[in-house]
Amino acid sequence: MVIVEDRESVYVPPPRRIPLARREMWWGLVFLSPWLFGLVVFTALPILASLALSLTNFNILQPEGIRFIGLDNYGRLGNELLSNGAVGQSLGVTARFALMSVPLTIALALGLALLLHHKLLAGKAVFRTLFFMPVLIPLVASTIVWQGFLNGSTGWLAQILHAVGLPAPDWFQDPAWALPGLVLLGIWGVGNMMLIFLAGLQAVPTELYEAVKVDGGGPWARFRNVTLPMISPVLFYNILISIIGVAQYFTQAYTLDPGGNGRPGGSTFFFNLNLYKEGWAYNNMGYASALAWVMMFIVVAAALILFRTSARWVFYAGSDR
Amino acid sequence: MTGNAVPLPLTGRERRRSNRARGFRLGISKLGATLFTASLAMIFLLPLGYMILTSVKDNSQIIALNAPLWPASPQMYAAADGQVYPLYQVPTADGGLEDLALVKPGRIVTTFIDPNTGQEIQWQGNWRGLSPVWSSISPKFDNFTTVLDTLNFPMLLRNTLIVAILGTIGAVASAVVVAYGFARFRIPGRNGLFLLLIMTIILPFQVLLIPQYIGFKALGWTGTWLPLIVPHFFANAYNVFLLRQYFLTLPRELDQAAQVDGASPLQILWSVIIPQAWPAIIAVALFHFFFTWNDFFAPLVYLSGKPELATMTVGLQAFNATYAASGTGYLTQAAALMALIVPVAIFFLAQRVFMRGVVISGVEK
Numbered sequence: 001m002v003i004v005e006d007r008e009s010v011y012v013p014p015p016r017r018i019p020l021a022r023r024e025m026w027w028g029l030v031f032l033s034p035w036l037f038g039l040v041v042f043t044a045l046p047i048l049a050s051l052a053l054s055l056t057n058f059n060i061l062q063p064e065g066i067r068f069i070g071l072d073n074y075g076r077l078g079n080e081l082l083s084n085g086a087v088g089q090s091l092g093v094t095a096r097f098a099l100m101s102v103p104l105t106i107a108l109a110l111g112l113a114l115l116l117h118h119k120l121l122a123g124k125a126v127f128r129t130l131f132f133m134p135v136l137i138p139l140v141a142s143t144i145v146w147q148g149f150l151n152g153s154t155g156w157l158a159q160i161l162h163a164v165g166l167p168a169p170d171w172f173q174d175p176a177w178a179l180p181g182l183v184l185l186g187i188w189g190v191g192n193m194m195l196i197f198l199a200g201l202q203a204v205p206t207e208l209y210e211a212v213k214v215d216g217g218g219p220w221a222r223f224r225n226v227t228l229p230m231i232s233p234v235l236f237y238n239i240l241i242s243i244i245g246v247a248q249y250f251t252q253a254y255t256l257d258p259g260g261n262g263r264p265g266g267s268t269f270f271f272n273l274n275l276y277k278e279g280w281a282y283n284n285m286g287y288a289s290a291l292a293w294v295m296m297f298i299v300v301a302a303a304l305i306l307f308r309t310s311a312r313w314v315f316y317a318g319s320d321r
Numbered sequence: 322m323t324g325n326a327v328p329l330p331l332t333g334r335e336r337r338r339s340n341r342a343r344g345f346r347l348g349i350s351k352l353g354a355t356l357f358t359a360s361l362a363m364i365f366l367l368p369l370g371y372m373i374l375t376s377v378k379d380n381s382q383i384i385a386l387n388a389p390l391w392p393a394s395p396q397m398y399a400a401a402d403g404q405v406y407p408l409y410q411v412p413t414a415d416g417g418l419e420d421l422a423l424v425k426p427g428r429i430v431t432t433f434i435d436p437n438t439g440q441e442i443q444w445q446g447n448w449r450g451l452s453p454v455w456s457s458i459s460p461k462f463d464n465f466t467t468v469l470d471t472l473n474f475p476m477l478l479r480n481t482l483i484v485a486i487l488g489t490i491g492a493v494a495s496a497v498v499v500a501y502g503f504a505r506f507r508i509p510g511r512n513g514l515f516l517l518l519i520m521t522i523i524l525p526f527q528v529l530l531i532p533q534y535i536g537f538k539a540l541g542w543t544g545t546w547l548p549l550i551v552p553h554f555f556a557n558a559y560n561v562f563l564l565r566q567y568f569l570t571l572p573r574e575l576d577q578a579a580q581v582d583g584a585s586p587l588q589i590l591w592s593v594i595i596p597q598a599w600p601a602i603i604a605v606a607l608f609h610f611f612f613t614w615n616d617f618f619a620p621l622v623y624l625s626g627k628p629e630l631a632t633m634t635v636g637l638q639a640f641n642a643t644y645a646a647s648g649t650g651y652l653t654q655a656a657a658l659m660a661l662i663v664p665v666a667i668f669f670l671a672q673r674v675f676m677r678g679v680v681i682s683g684v685e686k
Binding site: 029049139140144146199288296 | 370532639669
């Protein structure tokens with residue numbers, strides 16, 4: 001620092017300089033500008049625009065026919081919800097899927113992480129890679145693989161079940177089994193959560209486990225009183241991410257039925273299939289915007305509830321919360 | 322384990338033996354845990370096995386009952402009359418099985434030829450209950466050439482690579498710059514802005530989609546790759562988060578030394594920060610590359626009606642829609658295999674860096 005001052009006082013005539021703090025701010029804003037621009041153009045404006053569009057009858061094929069129709073779209077939406085029309089059905093499918101898939105994938109991810117963290121396991125890195133690998137498979141491709149694997153006559157699961165004398169459902173052809181079939185497919189993507197849990201487990205200080213041991217606690221006490229509270233922030237993050245994932249569920253259902261009807265028998269008619277159909281098959285982009293806003297409302301409400309309850313069960317080590 | 326038992330003093334020999342016993346027991350439990358995990362992994366990856374084996378099978382094998390697991394074809398017998406007949410396993414009088422060529426199928430009496438003697442045999446019974454004789458492993462690789470042509474794989478590969486590489490350049494460059502801004506510059510309201518950045522992660526994409534689509538259509542960009550590339554030049558929240566976390570771990574002394582030497586912030590980013598941050602930058606590049614390889618909704622709506630611009634997932638889905646129903650499951654499995662080979666191969670090459678990236682962006686919130 002001394003050198004700088006010397007140099008400035010000796011060689012450089014005192015320039016009219018912008019104060020250092022302000023210069024730093026300007027540089028910082030320059031660096032943030034790509035994101036700030038994107039935030040305005042690709043996020044903020046579209047959110048407001050879709051809210052405005054949801055109050056119109058906008059049809060992309062007749063943009064000049066746009067008219068303000070107040071809350072009519074939301075009225076139609078409410079009708080279709082109450083009469084168990086497209087909205088009611090698709091919300092039901094999405095909710096049923098969430099109730100099956102979110103707890104199951106989280107439990108499995110945690111179970112796998114505990115297994116891969118176990119001190120008795122050899123070859124941890126290899127197993128981590130193997131269990132993670134299906135995450136990288138494009139969803140269209142993994143849906144195709146599971147379509148074949150779960151086929152009621154030629155698929156391996158059916159053949160294994162038949163071989164041991166058990167009946168096998170015809171998953172994606174049977175309205176009662178199609179959604180559970182998609183839950184199985186979802187298990188293939190468990191690797192992301194597993195890695196995040198694993199990192200959480202590795203961050204738990206071993207002294208805590210030794211303390212439980214000294215108190216005479218067994219494996220369950222260790223898990224219940226040390227592991228679970230210590231990884232609760234990670235658990236919280238994983239629950240949030242999987243709820244957002246269900247809200248965006250589309251590709252797998254569309255691959256199963258490109259007609260967008262949620263074959264078989266509407267059992268895989270997810271919310272976003274309905275949105276896609278309204279927006280891109282019927283070009284009703286005003287109504288589709290209303291659908292999008294309802295989904296955003298549901299996600300934000302779920303996130304808020306999760307944040308509210310988190311004070312009770314999420315434990316942040318090293319903070320007073 | 323031993324409860325409250327008081328350990329007796331052991332002689333040196335006894336202690337050695339007990340150590341060895343403990344080591345042995347530990348080895349057994351290790352083996353048990355590892356075998357258990359290995360069998361779980363096998364079950365987990367069973368669908369991949371199905372895909373690989375099915376992709377090189379013949380259609381006749383897929384629909385046949387009691388067909389072997391490995392890719393095989395039914396064995397044939399060329400008879401003296403110039404005809405070719407399939408071989409079946411036929412029960413003989415002494416309770417064994419004999420491989421005979423089926424000439425005239427019947428429900429009550431079936432006519433066979435014994436390949437060894439060339440003589441006709443009348444067999445009492447329904448031929449449908451018999452199993453064909455399967456060859457040893459004979460993978461049918463021309464399934465892949467069929468897919469290569471009908472799916473137009475080279476075109477899909479080229480399109481996906483162009484979109485992925487251009488998008489990755491934009492995603493990496495913008496995320497590096499923005500993360501640098503968040504990590505190193507005091508800006509009023511910086512924490513609020515950063516919170517805003519994190520909040521954009523939970524926004525469902527649908528709510529942005531329709532206005533973005535309308536906007537891109539107004540610009541005349543629908544039916545081109547631009548909507549799949551240009552938005553990624555404006556910094557994705559996940560990537561910024563990951564890079565910022567990484568930049569914060571880099572020592573500030575080097576920045577300050579460069580500053581003292583008169584380097585501008587841009588020069589510091591280029592010659593001090595980036596050279597230290599390669600692992601995180603590569604992770605972000607891989608994230609975006611895999612994202613593009615998997616992305617489906619955006620190419621579906623923006624490239625509809627332009628099959629010559631289609632990316633891998635869109636082409637694969639269209640292929641599946643055409644072929645899955647027509648009883649050619651082996652072709653769709655071959656197509657799926659070809660579509661996943663690139664991301665999986667890249668993952669195996671760069672898994673270390675990539676999985677570290679997943680962890681940084683997931684845990685440190």
